[in-house]
Amino acid sequence: MIYVLLVFWIISGILAIQARKLIRIIVYLAIFSTISAVCFFVFGAPDVSMAEVAVSSFSTVFLIVCFEKYFTLVTEVTKDPPHKEKLSKRARKFILPACFTAAIALLFVYFLPDGTVNTYLRDLYLYRFRLDVGGENAATSIYLGYRVYDTLFEALMLLISVVSVAHMSWRAETDETDAHFAGVTKSDTVDVYTIRILCPAMLIFGVYLILNGHISPGGGFQGGVAIASFFICRYLIYDVYDVRFGKIMIFEKMTFATLIILAVLFVFLGVYIQLPQLRIPYLLAMNMLIAMKVAFGFIIIFYRYIAFERR
Amino acid sequence: MNFEIVELFAIAMFFISLFGLITSKGVIKGIISMITMEIAVVMFFLSIGFQTGILPPIGRDVGDNVADPLPQALMITAIIIGVAVTAVNMTMLIALSRQFKTTEWDILKKKKME
């Protein structure tokens, strides 16, 4: 079954790469992400699958917004090139890169390590993680315990990208609501009322993912994206822009500082080893802080595009 | 050379995306190729050591056929970083199209030369 899924995965990826219309790119990318999420689940990674689903739904909306802005900006779009090109030009365009990538791929496959997979680290982690870190979910225990520095630097990467998005994007002089988005969303009562019913369910689901991150699939990242999607739906319902950017960015930086302090306190200073009863509260607190960090970052990125990048 | 067929699919997708990145005429195709490349990398890391009927590493009595939790913990962060990278790329794309009114590499090169 997994091979059928992977064949469809590659086909949808090729379609997404070679599509010409932007709307088709978005649709093919959504299909690609969904099939890859199902593949991750078959590979025994429900955490990654959940993160992929949440992130793909976010990035679909985000890409639609971005391409809509892009259409209004770009005036020069080249026509399709005539097919009667000379062989040398076509060779320079397609055959040489094809040969190049094929050569690199063969080299990569040749240097792939031989033999069976070394399972020493896997067995060690699976045997020790309940004693060392606590919790029932091994992936959460690893990214909050053994590999907490990776998580800290991931949070730093997200902070840097959010700051760069906020500083590189262009701010309009007037803060009027976008006429196009307002016309589609505001006057329709059916989706407004339905989303208004579903919004608390979305928030509850996010909180459930965060609070059960250490004993079931889920965790801070997935719950953060779910809470960010709640705020996006809130924009769609009320179509008002009342988010204060300065405050949210200050909150995000404070969350990051708290995250670093908590992790360093527990892992560096060895509170972990001395006080075993504080392990579950530590996991809960870290999951909550990561979720706040991710949710603030995604809210800033989305609202920045919706509200400021308008024309 | 002893590897799984599942890994080979992920490697093939990675190099197809690399081909798309090299032969892209516009900036948008480059960004799309980068997104697919990230997902291919995630797929490769997760597919190492795959057996049919593998179980997730959650719970107490899961037996012997368990997935490796270490790549999963790393790949969750990689996916979130991928979205952040896409957001920064899109910001740069919109800034570029605002300045030059186009996103095709050839026209951009000409405009840069002037």
Add this chain to the structure above:
Amino acid sequence: MELLGNIVIVIGLVFMAFGALGLYKFKDFYLRLLVLAKIDTVGAITFMVGIIIRHGFSFFSLKVLLIIVLFLILNPLTAHIIARAAYLSIEGIDEESDDGTGGR
């Protein structure tokens, strides 16, 4: 009980197959949207009812029931939003459906 569940699952798959056939048969955008909503609601819900019958009365069935409720709320909503957006931007739809792809 298991045989009955399998029969219901097959009925759901038949619904989905006819829907996929209809996507190729119709060229008009709104007709294709109608067929798409049929696949999403009728096919998927019949499929999940079959799963519930197969598994009997358990906690797993309760989760599937929750998914059915979400499907019943969300799928008409998405079809409605797509149809409304198409109606509000008619000129784009007409221009794209001329090439035989129906604007998709």
